[in-house]
Amino acid sequence: MKRFISMFMQDLILANRNGLILVTGILLIAMLALVLFLPKQLKIHNEMILDLSQGTILATYLNNQGVGEDVVFIEEQEFNQKLEKQPNKVGVIFSGDLENPVFAFLINSQIPMENINLLKASLDRAILDLRGESTATIPVRFLRGVMQTPPLNLKIIPIALVFEVVLLGFFFVSVMMFQEKQEATLRAYRVTPGGAWNYILSKNLLFIVLSIAYGLPLLLVGFGLSINYGLILLLVVMTASMMTLISLFIAVFFRNLSEWFFVGVAVLVINSLPSISYGIPSFSPAWMSWIPSYPAVFAVRDVLFNAATWVDVLPTIVLLLVLNGIGFLLAYLAIQRKLLKEG
Amino acid sequence: MLAVKNLSHDYEGKGNYAVRNVSFSIPEGTIFGFLGPSGAGKSTVQNILIGLLPLQQGEVTYTGKSIRDQDAKFFNQLGVSFEHPNVYGRLTGYENLKYFAGLFDVPTLDPLKLLEAVNLTEAAHRKASAYSKGMRQRLVFARSLINNPKMLFLDEPTSGLDPNTAAIIKEIILQKKKDGCTIFLTTHSMATADDLCDTVAFLNEGKMVAMDSPRNLKLAYGERSVRVEYGDNGRVLEQVFFLDKAEDHRLFTDLVQSQRIQTIHTQEATLEQIFMRLTGRGLA
Numbered sequence: 001m002k003r004f005i006s007m008f009m010q011d012l013i014l015a016n017r018n019g020l021i022l023v024t025g026i027l028l029i030a031m032l033a034l035v036l037f038l039p040k041q042l043k044i045h046n047e048m049i050l051d052l053s054q055g056t057i058l059a060t061y062l063n064n065q066g067v068g069e070d071v072v073f074i075e076e077q078e079f080n081q082k083l084e085k086q087p088n089k090v091g092v093i094f095s096g097d098l099e100n101p102v103f104a105f106l107i108n109s110q111i112p113m114e115n116i117n118l119l120k121a122s123l124d125r126a127i128l129d130l131r132g133e134s135t136a137t138i139p140v141r142f143l144r145g146v147m148q149t150p151p152l153n154l155k156i157i158p159i160a161l162v163f164e165v166v167l168l169g170f171f172f173v174s175v176m177m178f179q180e181k182q183e184a185t186l187r188a189y190r191v192t193p194g195g196a197w198n199y200i201l202s203k204n205l206l207f208i209v210l211s212i213a214y215g216l217p218l219l220l221v222g223f224g225l226s227i228n229y230g231l232i233l234l235l236v237v238m239t240a241s242m243m244t245l246i247s248l249f250i251a252v253f254f255r256n257l258s259e260w261f262f263v264g265v266a267v268l269v270i271n272s273l274p275s276i277s278y279g280i281p282s283f284s285p286a287w288m289s290w291i292p293s294y295p296a297v298f299a300v301r302d303v304l305f306n307a308a309t310w311v312d313v314l315p316t317i318v319l320l321l322v323l324n325g326i327g328f329l330l331a332y333l334a335i336q337r338k339l340l341k342e343g
Numbered sequence: 344m345l346a347v348k349n350l351s352h353d354y355e356g357k358g359n360y361a362v363r364n365v366s367f368s369i370p371e372g373t374i375f376g377f378l379g380p381s382g383a384g385k386s387t388v389q390n391i392l393i394g395l396l397p398l399q400q401g402e403v404t405y406t407g408k409s410i411r412d413q414d415a416k417f418f419n420q421l422g423v424s425f426e427h428p429n430v431y432g433r434l435t436g437y438e439n440l441k442y443f444a445g446l447f448d449v450p451t452l453d454p455l456k457l458l459e460a461v462n463l464t465e466a467a468h469r470k471a472s473a474y475s476k477g478m479r480q481r482l483v484f485a486r487s488l489i490n491n492p493k494m495l496f497l498d499e500p501t502s503g504l505d506p507n508t509a510a511i512i513k514e515i516i517l518q519k520k521k522d523g524c525t526i527f528l529t530t531h532s533m534a535t536a537d538d539l540c541d542t543v544a545f546l547n548e549g550k551m552v553a554m555d556s557p558r559n560l561k562l563a564y565g566e567r568s569v570r571v572e573y574g575d576n577g578r579v580l581e582q583v584f585f586l587d588k589a590e591d592h593r594l595f596t597d598l599v600q601s602q603r604i605q606t607i608h609t610q611e612a613t614l615e616q617i618f619m620r621l622t623g624r625g626l627a
Contacts (some may be wrong), residue, residue: 002445003445003446003447003448005445006441006442006444006445006446007442007445007446009442009445010431010434010438010442010445013433013434013438014431014433014434017433017434018433179433183429183430183431183432184425184427184429185429185430185431187395187425187429188423188425188429188430188443188483188486189446190394190395191393191394191395191418191421191423192418192443192446192447193415193416193418193419193446193447193448194446195415341395
């Protein structure tokens with residue numbers, strides 16, 4: 001234990017003097033600022049509608065549906081002025097009445113016809129509603145339980161927990177090993193009773209501690225005490241640990257950062273791909289789910305926003321445990337048989 | 344005691360041996376000097392002895408136990424000072440020693456006292472990256488002593504040091520010997536080997552060519568010679584005469600009788616001269 005503590009303290013000092021703790025702190029402050037100051041919802045409308053009908057029935061209807069006054073107009077002059085300033089928007093002028101509705105579209109830039117047609121369909125639906133001829137509600141079946149749309153400012157937290165701090169850990173653990181290779185301090189380490197086991201665990205613990213130090217303030221500011229911290233931190237720790245072990249394994253086979261760069265960045269990019277699926281859930285090709293960070297980010301999301309329990313995320317925990325085991329074995333073999341023999 | 348018997352090592356496994364049939368033993372509490380030019384195989388032998396290279400052929404035993412059977416605790420008894428000063432540049436001298444002290448299972452020495460012993464007290468809390476090469480060399484030397492080892496491997500411990508500091512390091516080495524530490528010293532410096540070693544071994548092209556105490560080697564392989572300065576038409580000339588050679592003996596006798604001699608010194612052969620005589624090459 002004395003040996004492990006000595007190694008951990010040394011790694012902690014080196015991480016500090018390499019700027020890792022500073023960078024993590026800056027990143028944390030930036031993320032906290034986003035959580036605190038980003039709006040909970042961001043509504044972006046690509047259309048502006050002018051209602052010239054008698055009694056402005058469409059404008060009233062849309063306002064009642066929650067559409068803002070920056071989208072719906074009843075004054076033609078104001079509408080024209082605003083549209084002129086925002087040429088990328090689609091202008092829609094409604095005239096006539098409910099029986100004979102007339103829509104005119106004003107398009108200044110290239111807008112896909114698909115978008116125009118979807119807008120037309122929405123307007124037709126509004127007219128049918130106003131006539132009282134609305135069709136039956138389209139049935140919706142939720143495959144993973146009904147989940148409320150997360151507030152925008154909190155939606156970024158799973159990304160920060162699963163991808164950002166892991167990215168830092170993955171990068172910096174390699175940097176630390178390359179420094180040791182360059183300084184040949186590994187030769188000195190090799191003629192001590194230190195061994196591969198302590199070497200791996202010390203660096204792994206360092207990045208686990210950093211991931212908690214980064215994640216915990218974010219969670220506290222974003223969610224207070226309303227979430228299952230044990231479960232969420234377990235997921236974060238296992239994800240950080242897995243990536244540190246993979247990073248240690250890969251770095252053994254390279255002499256310096258320049259040689260490592262392309263392979264390291266490729267691994268990081270692949271690991272980050274599931275963030276696309278997180279942002280656009282309908283984009284989830286089968287191969288994407290094979291990337292370990294995919295189940296991790298969705299498990300974190302489910303715990304944070306869907307009150308998922310231990311049982312719900314157990315498959316992900318088991319998967320991460322297995323991947324940590326494989327990662328440790330690979331890192332141990334590479335360090336014991338290669339790094340500490342040639343170091 | 345460290346015993347090495349018929350040690351051979353072939354890096355590529357193609358019959359090109361870096362060292363071949365090297366045998367020696369180092370009694371406890373003595374200093375063994377390993378001398379040879381670059382590429383002679385000194386580092387290969389040392390790396391096998393400290394476990395950085397696997398033992399392929401031959402046998403290495405520490406107090407009767409084969410190096411093959413040693414576990415991680417074996418390193419508790421070992422101190423290694425590398426030729427290239429490999430320290431953590433971002434840690435201070437004190438932190439470097441404190442870190443390594445924490446890796447051993449045996450009682451360790453006080454890092455500050457060790458730094459004081461090698462004249463690094465003032466630089467103890469400066470980052471090692473700001474040290475000169477000589478300072479880093481001293482730090483590496485101090486690190487090799489941190490676990491109070493029973494077996495010390497020193498690779499060029501006085502390289503790049505000024506004479507005063509080199510004298511301090513030599514004094515510490517001799518003190519460790521008095522304390523019972525067994526020391527394996529690799530060096531190019533014949534003066535260092537002469538000053539410190541009980542036994543020296545010459546290694547050339549992977550093979551041992553001679554091994555004995557420096558005095559015995561000088562007696563066995565050295566030539567009696569005198570260096571003479573004499574006047575010649577207002578100039579001062581210098582010449583070395585090997586007295587065992589008849590021609591040199593006659594010229595020297597003539598010079599003595601001419602009464603032109605200004606200074607005269609007897610000379611013994613240096614270890615380097617002996618190495619050159621044995622191998623036909625220098626140590627550099």
